[in-house]
Amino acid sequence: MTKVLNITTRSRVEFIDVTDRIEQVVKEAKVKTGVCWIFAPHTTAAVAINEGADPSVRRDIINWLEEAIPRTGNYQHLEGNSPAHIKASLLGSSRAVIIENGDLHLGTWQSIYFCEFDGPRRRKLIVKILEG
C-alpha cells in the first residue's frame, strides 16, 4: 500500500508533526502487523522521529542545525540552498516505523516530523506499508 500526502510548509525551516496523518493511513490500510516507511521525495527536506510533547525540543534541534550548518558560507552550489541539502542528508529522507495491532508502534514520547529546510513550499510525503 502506497499513499502520497500533501504537505504545505510555511517557514524556511520547520518541523511539522505528521504522526496523526501517518496513523490514519495505517488504520485505513487495515494492516495488523508490518513496517511503515515515511519517505520525503525531496533533496532539501527530511523525515525525523523525536519528541512531540514539548515544542522547545524541536526548536533546539532546529537551532543546533542552523548553527552547525550556517546559511552563508563557502558554498559552491549557485542556488544558495546548500545548507538545506546538507541538513536533509544528515537527517535522511526516510524513517521506518513498526506496525503492531494495526497501529504505529512508537515510543511514548515519539512523534514523526516532516523536516522542511528550504521552505515555504508545497511538498509530498510518501507512506508505504509492507505487511508481515
Place this chain on the structure above:
Amino acid sequence: MTKVLNITTRSRVEFIDVTDRIEQVVKEAKVKTGVCWIFAPHTTAAVAINEGADPSVRRDIINWLEEAIPRTGNYQHLEGNSPAHIKASLLGSSRAVIIENGDLHLGTWQSIYFCEFDGPRRRKLIVKILEG
C-alpha cells in the same frame, strides 16, 4: 515477528554492542531471507552500525558528538537534555539489516549499537523481521 529486548544502560552516554542479541532473535525466528529492523522507541537514544572490533572507534564517535553538541548551551527545553535529543535525531531511531542464510548480513567489521545519550536508564529495543 516482533521481539522487544530490555537494555540497561550504565552511563550518560554509551554505545552498547547488541549484535549478538539481535542475531539470536534472527536465529530463533528461523527466517532464511528478509530484512530486520532495530528500532529504539526513545527520543534520547538511537541505533547505529559501526566498527565493533576496536572500542576506541566508538569512543571517538562519542567524543565527536559530545564536542559538536555540547552539554550546555542556549537550549530552550527545560529538562536540560536537548543535546541528547539532537544526537538521537542525527543518528536516527532505527537501522535496517538484511538477512541472508538465516543470519544478519553485516560486513566483517560492522556491529549494531544501542546508543544511549541520556542515561543511565532502562530502555527497550524493538526487533522486527519481514521475510522475503
Place this chain on the structure above:
Amino acid sequence: MTKVLNITTRSRVEFIDVTDRIEQVVKEAKVKTGVCWIFAPHTTAAVAINEGADPSVRRDIINWLEEAIPRTGNYQHLEGNSPAHIKASLLGSSRAVIIENGDLHLGTWQSIYFCEFDGPRRRKLIVKILEG
C-alpha cells in the same frame, strides 16, 4: 531478492551516483511494488540520497563534513581513520527507497550515492528487495 554490486572508489572522500545501477537491479527483479534497501557493509562508507543534477551540491555536502569532522584531531583509534567512521555513522549504512510500477519511486532531483570516506578502495553495495 539480494544482489551485491562492486564499487571501485578513486579518492579518499567521494560520493558515487549509483542510481542507474540500483534501477537496473530493480528492473531485473521484475518487482512491481515493494521496498528496496541499499546497504553498505562497511564502517567507513555510507549511503545517502540527495541532488544528482548539480555536482556542486555533493561537493558542498562533502566540504561541510570535512570541516565538521576534521582529518586530524584528538582521536584515539590508532588506524587514523576515525573521521571516516564518524562520517559513516552520521549518514548511516543504508537507505530505503519505495518501488512503484516496477521502478524506484524517487523525487525528481533525488539520486542515490555510495559515500566513500576512507578510499580509494574496492567496496560492496548490497541491494535487497521486498515485494508487497
